[in-house]
Amino acid sequence: MKIYSCCGNDSIAKKYNCAVCGKSEFEEKEVSDDGTVYSFTKIHIAPAEFAHIAPYNVVLVDLDEANAKVTSRMEEDVAIGDKVTLDRIEEGAYIYKKAS
Template identity: 60%
Template sequence: MAKKYVCPKCLKGKFEYLEVSSNGSVYSFTDIHIAPAEFADIAPYTIALIQLDEANVKVTARVNTPVQIGEKVELEKMDKGAYIYKRISG
């Protein structure tokens, strides 16, 4: 059976793409030391929950630089469909 996505608030299945900022701040993070097989070659690595600027949206992403909660980050690149963020200098 195919998955059907619905809005958790209005329960409708219509969605639209929305341009959002690629910058945000670290909402939470954790370090992964024992990774699934497909990511074992990059362990240890950090996964963060990023609160995007100008939108009520959070994304899960890998972070290539050490971060702290509340720190500003920006999208560095996409890698195999995954978001990779880095800390904003300054």
């Protein structure tokens, strides 16, 4: 997974300016897409465009090799502290699964 760093802050989204120093130059680096579930919520009643996949989990994953978190979706049940890995990117959404 590609991340962008400045001032010790990492992000998966490329920003125009650093929130800390205001610079527009970021260091790009590749890191593992593995992480740990930091938080989650289960969506039972989804917006119309996602109704066909409900129920599903929206998960905040704390990446192992970066000072960043990524919002993702998981189809399986999950708990805080579970180790997870990126399964695929589907229509711009990160889909994680439990690590083996």
